[in-house]
Amino acid sequence: MKKNSFSHLPASRRKFLRQLTLGSGALAFGAPLIANTPLIIRKPAKKLGIALVGLGNYATNQLAPSLQDTEHCYLAGIVTGTKEKEAKWIEKYNIPTKNIYNYDNFDQIANNDDIDIVYVVLPNSMHAEYTIRAAKAGKHVICEKPMGLSVKECEDMIAACKANKVKLSIGYRLHFDPHHMEIIKLPKEKPFGAVKYVNAEFGFRIGDPTQWRLRKNLAGGGAIMDVGVYCIQGARYATGEEPIAVTAREFKTDPVKFAEVDETVTWEMEFPSGAIANCTTSYAFSTNRLHVGMEKGTAEVQPSYSYRGLAGHVNRKLMDFPVKRQQASQMDNFAQVINNGGESEVSGQEGLLDLKVVEAMYKSIKKKGKRVKV
Numbered sequence: 001m002k003k004n005s006f007s008h009l010p011a012s013r014r015k016f017l018r019q020l021t022l023g024s025g026a027l028a029f030g031a032p033l034i035a036n037t038p039l040i041i042r043k044p045a046k047k048l049g050i051a052l053v054g055l056g057n058y059a060t061n062q063l064a065p066s067l068q069d070t071e072h073c074y075l076a077g078i079v080t081g082t083k084e085k086e087a088k089w090i091e092k093y094n095i096p097t098k099n100i101y102n103y104d105n106f107d108q109i110a111n112n113d114d115i116d117i118v119y120v121v122l123p124n125s126m127h128a129e130y131t132i133r134a135a136k137a138g139k140h141v142i143c144e145k146p147m148g149l150s151v152k153e154c155e156d157m158i159a160a161c162k163a164n165k166v167k168l169s170i171g172y173r174l175h176f177d178p179h180h181m182e183i184i185k186l187p188k189e190k191p192f193g194a195v196k197y198v199n200a201e202f203g204f205r206i207g208d209p210t211q212w213r214l215r216k217n218l219a220g221g222g223a224i225m226d227v228g229v230y231c232i233q234g235a236r237y238a239t240g241e242e243p244i245a246v247t248a249r250e251f252k253t254d255p256v257k258f259a260e261v262d263e264t265v266t267w268e269m270e271f272p273s274g275a276i277a278n279c280t281t282s283y284a285f286s287t288n289r290l291h292v293g294m295e296k297g298t299a300e301v302q303p304s305y306s307y308r309g310l311a312g313h314v315n316r317k318l319m320d321f322p323v324k325r326q327q328a329s330q331m332d333n334f335a336q337v338i339n340n341g342g343e344s345e346v347s348g349q350e351g352l353l354d355l356k357v358v359e360a361m362y363k364s365i366k367k368k369g370k371r372v373k374v
C-alpha cells in the first residue's frame, strides 16, 4: 500500500505539496525548461479533503486505508462521538486537531476549508440527517448505502444537496470494480444478445444480537437494507432497466434474534423488456453471486460483492483484472466529478431508485408475496 510521503509535514504544507505534485507533474520531476518555449501553467487540480463521519468498522478498516491509495482526495478530518478514537486517528493519520469534530459541533465544519467532502458512514437511520447537515454546511457528500430509510428521506437529501449547490454520491463501490464494470456493459453493448435473466444473491450469518443492524429504528430493516441492496443494484445495472414490479417473501428461522428486522428474503423483479431477476438476501447464511443470462451466453461474478478476491467470466472468458481497492476508485471518481463537473454515476438518484424497490418489497412481504408495482 502506498505510504503518505508528506505525513511528517504540517497539514497546510502537506496540502500545498499534494496539489503541486498532482497538478504540475513535469515541474515536480524537474523537466528542463527550454528557452523561448512559452511556459503553459495549468491550474492544478485540487486534491480534495474528505472527513469521515462515524469511525466504525467500515470507516476504520476499509475507507481510511483506501484513502491512503487515492490520487484525487485524502483523509483530512474525522467526526466521532467516541473521544478515545480521536487520539488513535491523530496518531495513525496525522490529522490536525482543528479537523476533528463530534456530533454536537459537526455543523462548524462549514468554516473549515480543509474539508471538501463529508463521508457519512453512520448507522442507516442517521444518513439523512448528516447528509442534510453536511449539505447545509456547504460540503459535498458521500453517503453510505442504504441511502436512507425511505424514498421520502432520499428525496429530502437530494433536495438539500441541490439547494446548497453541493454534489451527492452513494457509497456504491462496485460501480468502480472492473468485474462489475464488465456486467454494466452487457445491456449496453449486448455482446451475447439481450439480457433476459439475472440471479443475484448476497447473504451472511450475522453475529452479535445486540448490534444496531438488528434494531429497526437504527437500521430501517434487516438483510434487505444491508446487503439486499447490492442485489437490487446488480439486477438494475445488469439489465440496464428499472423494475416495474416485485414479488417478495420473508422467511424467519430465529424469530427472537430477528424480531424487529427481516432475516431471509427471496424476491423477483420484473423489467419492462420482459427480463426478470431472481434474488435472495439473508442474515442467516452465506451466499455471494451475480449471474446474468443473455440470449446467447452467460456472465457471472462469484464471489461478487466482497471487497477483494472477486472472480468471474463473460461467456466462459475469465475476467482477470489488477487488484485495486474499490473504495479508492470510488472516492477518486467522486473527487474528479467535483473537480471536472458533471454528476456522479452513483448519485443520490441511484440510491433513491433502490429505495423505491425496497419499499415495494416490504409492501409485497406484508401482502404475503403479492405482486407490487414499483
Ligand code: NDP
Residues within 6 Å of the ligand: 053, 054, 055, 056, 057, 058, 059, 079, 080, 081, 082, 085, 121, 122, 123, 124, 144, 145, 146, 171, 172, 173, 212, 218, 226
Ligand atoms: P459500525 O457499527 O461498525 O460503525 C458505526 C459507527 O457509527 C460507530 O462506530 C459510531 O462511530 C457511529 N455511531 C453513531 N451513533 C451510533 C449509534 N447509535 N449506534 C452505533 N453506532 C453509532 O457500522 P459499519 O461501519 O459497519 O456501517 C456503517 C455504515 O456503512 C452503514 O450504513 C452500512 O450500511 C455502511 N457500510 C457499507 C459498506 C460498503 O461496502 N459500502 C460496508 C459496511 C458498511 P463513532 O464511535 O466514531 O461515533
